[in-house]
Structures are given as C-alpha cells and as structure tokens.
Amino acid sequence: MNIIIVDDDSLVAGALKTILEINPDINITATGSDGQEACELYRRYQPDILLMDIRMKNMSGLEASALILKEFPDARILLLTTFSDDEYIIKALRLGAKGYLLKQDYASILPALRAVFSGQTVFGTEIVARIPQMLHSSPSFDYNACDINERELRIIELIANGYSNKEIASELFLSEGTVRNYLSSILDKLQLRDRTQVAVFYYQHK
Structure with a gap:
C-alpha cells in the first residue's frame, strides 16, 4: 500500500x-x-491513499482534495485533523473524501487506511455519531x-450506516457482485458519484 502523508507539522x-x-x-x-505540495505529489506518484491534514498554510487539505478529486475522481483521500469541526466534516463528505479522522485517535x-484501501469510507466514532444531525436539513425524499x-x-x-459491500451482501443474502450492480444503479438514478455521496444524500433527505 503506497501512501503519501501531507501535514504542515513536520514532527507529525x-x-x-x-x-x-x-x-x-x-x-x-x-x-x-x-x-499545493499534496497536489504535486499526487500527480507524480498517484498513491493508493493520500493521508492529509486539513488546516495548512498556503492551501488547505480541503482545497487540495477538491483539486485532486477533480483531476483524479477515484483518488482515495483520508483527512486527518485535530479539529472536529462540523463545517469541515460536511465539506469533506461532499467532496468525496474517503475518511475523516481526528489526530488524537492514533x-x-x-x-482506517486498510479500510479505505479495501474500498470503504471511514469516519472516527465521534464523527459518525454526529453526521445525521449535521446533514439532516431537508424534508423526506420521494425515492419512488x-x-x-x-x-x-x-x-x-x-x-449510510457504514456497511461495506461485503457486509451488505451478508445482511441481504446477496453476492457482492449483485450489491455492486445495485450500487451502480443507485448512483445512476440519483446522479451521484460514489458511496460517500450516497450516504450524504441519504442523511440530507432523511
């Protein structure tokens, strides 16, 4: 697993x-x-995962994530920060970041890196508990x-509850391939890009 680490604290x-x-x-x-360096390094090495701080001088981790994901839509970015800030978390989710963890939770x-590498989206326990409340702002959606x-x-x-394709398959007695087919159909019907956006959409329209 090839990883790039970007943090303005060299000791960290x-x-x-x-x-x-x-x-x-x-x-x-x-x-x-x-x-800025994160963008340059990602283009040069295209790692399996970019592990990046959010608050940095010159260009933040969120700004860099937006640029990288625009150029590399499949990029796996795991954001790491000391700040459990609702606004940052929501932006990270909407951008398509694969995870958001607090540095304190070493x-x-x-x-988390291994989960993201396997295709999952991960958020720290403290953050997961707050996501529904942060995103619950719209009336119920007519999925029909x-x-x-x-x-x-x-x-x-x-x-939306953090299940991987394998866990969904086990829960619903389906094959992983069938779950992937369902997910592709869901993304197409709702005009979303990935499973992170599916989770955001669900909580916004719950």
Missing part, C-alpha cells in the same frame, strides 16, 4: 511515517507540508420518483 508527518512504516504492507512514498489510523425500489433503498440505508 515524521511520526506518522515512522509508525506506519513498521507495517510491512505499507510504504510511505513521499511526505509534504501543504495542499489507534484508528492504521485500520427516482425509480428507487425497496431493495435499493435498503442498500442506501446500509451504505
């Missing part, structure tokens, strides 16, 4: 590099110190009008 970046490289399946390809970083059937709606609910 160095500590993360040291901690993560103890694991034989992880290679820290490069480190950077601001959003124990969760390695499992978008031709979303009961099975697809159930899959949307499970995605």
Whole structure:
C-alpha cells in the first residue's frame, strides 16, 4: 500500500511515517507540508491513499482534495485533523473524501487506511455519531420518483450506516457482485458519484 502523508507539522508527518512504516504492507512514498505540495505529489506518484491534514498554510487539505478529486475522481483521500469541526466534516463528505479522522485517535489510523484501501469510507466514532444531525436539513425524499425500489433503498440505508459491500451482501443474502450492480444503479438514478455521496444524500433527505 503506497501512501503519501501531507501535514504542515513536520514532527507529525515524521511520526506518522515512522509508525506506519513498521507495517510491512505499507510504504510511505513521499511526505509534504501543504495542499499545493499534496497536489504535486499526487500527480507524480498517484498513491493508493493520500493521508492529509486539513488546516495548512498556503492551501488547505480541503482545497487540495477538491483539486485532486477533480483531476483524479477515484483518488482515495483520508483527512486527518485535530479539529472536529462540523463545517469541515460536511465539506469533506461532499467532496468525496474517503475518511475523516481526528489526530488524537492514533489507534484508528492504521485500520482506517486498510479500510479505505479495501474500498470503504471511514469516519472516527465521534464523527459518525454526529453526521445525521449535521446533514439532516431537508424534508423526506420521494425515492419512488427516482425509480428507487425497496431493495435499493435498503442498500442506501446500509451504505449510510457504514456497511461495506461485503457486509451488505451478508445482511441481504446477496453476492457482492449483485450489491455492486445495485450500487451502480443507485448512483445512476440519483446522479451521484460514489458511496460517500450516497450516504450524504441519504442523511440530507432523511
């Protein structure tokens, strides 16, 4: 797993590099110190995951995420910050970031990286508990009008609750391939890009 770390605190970046490289399946390809450098490093190395701070000088992690995801829609970006700020979390979700973790929760970083690498979206426990309240701003949505059937709606609910395709398949007694087909159909019908946007859409229209 090739990872780029970007943090304007060189001590934090160095500590993360040291901690993560103890694991034989992880290679820290490069480190950077601001959003502009994150964009340049991503273009050069195209890592499996970009682990990036949010608040940085010159260009923030959110600004860099927007630029990178515009150029590389499949980029896996895991945001790491000391600030549990609702506005940042919502922006990260809407941008399509694959995760948002608090730096204080060091124990969760390695499992989060592996989960993101496997295709999941991850958020710290404290953040997950607050997402519904943060995004609950619109009246109930008529999924029938978008031709979303009961099975697809159930899959949307499970995605919003953090289930992976494998877990959804187990819950609904389906194959993972069938779940992927349902997800593709859901994305097409709701005109969304990925499962993170599905979760955001669900909580906004709950």
